[in-house]
Amino acid sequence: MIESSQTETASTTLKYGMVGGGEGAFIGDVHRKAINMDGMADLVCGCFSSDPENTLRTGLGLGLDPARLYKTFEEMAVAEGKQDEPIDFVVIVTPNNTHYPVAKVFLENGINVVCDKPLTVTSAQARELKELAEARGLAFCVTYTYTGYPVAKHAREMVRNGDLGEIRFVNAEYAQDWLSTLLENTDQKQAGWRSDPTQSGASNCVGDIGSHIESLVAFMTGLRIKRLSARLDTMVDGRVLDDNASIMVEYDSGAKGLYWCSQIAVGNDNGLKVRIFGSKASIEWAQENPNYMKISYLDQPSQIISRGRDGLYPGAECFSRVPSGHPEGYFEAFANIYKPFITFLMKQKQGQTTLPEDQDFPKAEQGENGVRFIEKCVESSKNNSAWVDLD
Ligand SMILES: NC(=O)c1ccc[n+]([C@@H]2O[C@H](COP(=O)([O-])OP(=O)(O)OC[C@H]3O[C@@H](n4cnc5c(N)ncnc54)[C@H](O)[C@@H]3O)[C@@H](O)[C@H]2O)c1
Incomplete structure (x- = not known):
């Protein structure tokens, strides 16, 4: 198939x-570029x-009005809430510790929120934001990027459709090596705040990338974690927070799972990989090769499906942007979170009926689940990896 499956740029912009x-x-900058991809919203303030000087340089560089x-x-939040439009x-x-106060003040001023993960540093804060958004009738999106890949959405549709049978076991990992040394003791900004509990929260590795495993597996399988046993390790001497974690989970269905996240896995960049084993079939998907997925039905040769060539379920196909063999990646996945979110807001604004598919973006509820997962991993690890319930 060589034609584009995408609808064209919207006539109005938010x-x-x-x-x-x-x-x-x-x-x-990744968010800005991803939003630009569909031309449905313009950046007007920030x-x-x-550091106000940095804000000024950045904003002027982006062509924004200095008054905003x-x-x-x-x-x-206050000034924008009072604008005519x-x-x-x-x-x-x-950084993570600021998500709660920032989101709160924008919600209080009547503004819909998109917040990056992890939503907050405590689940009480996450719950408060979710309830505040609900009470004000505002939309809240949490950018769990990897749920935006068309093939990840196809995995979700396959599970929903029973193609894998009953899910028995999930094995997922996110392996990186960028914190194999004490990078936070240099002036590397991203390592600096992630390794500081006052900015990152109670966990570094589970909070930063274990949270992606939790959200992606929940997205693909629909399973809810009932209890878990976690071991968080700090492998690099002098580091304050965890840089490697091994987590066993039990889902409410009785299925089991094993997660591993690491920032000291030498030789790995962004090795997020999920394998889901059902009674009829299994699937294997890797973020670094996101346009393909291995599917194995019992007693049949394994197959590799290709986005753009092999038909995906409609709920996934509609997110595919270019023909097969032209790689779609990280930016498109981000854009696929924004596209339904912005469509939803546009329809609301224009008084149109919104469809369930317009809400195919991660919400505050998923954000809260993610923060609870992080909290429980830390709690279990502090208690000699005791099993802890999530509810
Ligand atoms: N979804 C994903 O895949 C993904 C990937 C990377 C980062 N993240 C998340 O995005 C967030 C940012 O991560 P990053 O790596 O871009 O961090 P970063 O350090 O590169 O950028 C943080 C920015 O926030 C600004 N900032 C800090 N305090 C501020 C304040 N009070 N007011 C205004 N600006 C302030 C800093 O000046 C900086 O510009 C984190 O929560 C992280 O977990 C998500």
């Missing part, structure tokens, strides 16, 4: 602001850094 993502930051570049996120949503891409 307006958004950003907190974080200043000069020298990592993920904010507080890109706690703010010294603090509180000032931005307030921004339709804010994107929060700051």
Whole structure:
């Protein structure tokens, strides 16, 4: 198939602001580029850094009106909430400990929120944000990036459709090596805050990448973790938080799982891989080769399906953007989180009926589940890897 399956650019655009993502930051720029991909929302304001000079440089570089570049996120939330046409949503891409106060003040000022993961540093904060958004009738999206890949969505549809039979076991890992040395003792900013419990929360490795495993497996399988036993290790001398974790889980269905996340796995970049074993078939998907998935039915040769060539379920196919063999990746996955979210907001704004598929983006509920998972891993590990219930 060689034609594009995508609808064209929307006729109206929404307006958004950003907190974080200043000069020298990592993920904010990825969000901006991913949002631009579908041309459905324009960046109009920001507080890109706690350093106002950085915010000014970043904002002017992005062509924004200096009057809408703010010294603090509180000032931005209040001022934007009072505009004749307030921004339709804010994107929060700051270190973990700031997500809660930033999201809270924007919700309080009537603004829809997109927040990067982990949603907050405590599950009580996450629950409060979820309830606040519900009470105000505001949309809340948590950017669990990897759930945006079309093939990951196809895995979800296969499980929903019973193609794998009853799920028995899940094996998932996220292996990186970028913290194999004490990088936080250099001026590497991303390593600095992630290794600092006051900014990162009670866990570094589980919070940063174990949370991606939890969200992606929950997304693909629909299984809820009932209890877990975790061992968090700090392998690099002098480091304060965990850099490697081994986690056994039991789901409410009775299925079992084994997760491993590591930032000291020499030779690995962003090795997120999920294998789901059912009574009829298994699937294996790896983030670094995201356009393909291995499917094995019992007593049959394994097959590799290819996004764009082999038909995916409709709920996945509609997210495929270019023909097979032209790799789609990280930016497209991010854009696939934003596309339904922005469509949902546009329809709401125009008084149109919204469809269930317009809400195919991770929400505060998934964000809260993620933070509870991190908390319970830390609790278990502190108690000699005792089994702890999630509810
Ligand atoms: N979804 C993903 O795949 C993914 C990937 C990377 C990071 N993240 C998450 O995104 C967040 C940011 O991570 P990063 O690696 O981009 O960090 P970063 O350190 O590169 O960027 C953080 C930015 O926030 C700004 N900032 C800090 N405090 C601020 C404040 N009070 N007001 C305004 N701006 C402030 C900093 O100046 C910087 O520009 C983290 O929560 C991280 O877990 C998610």
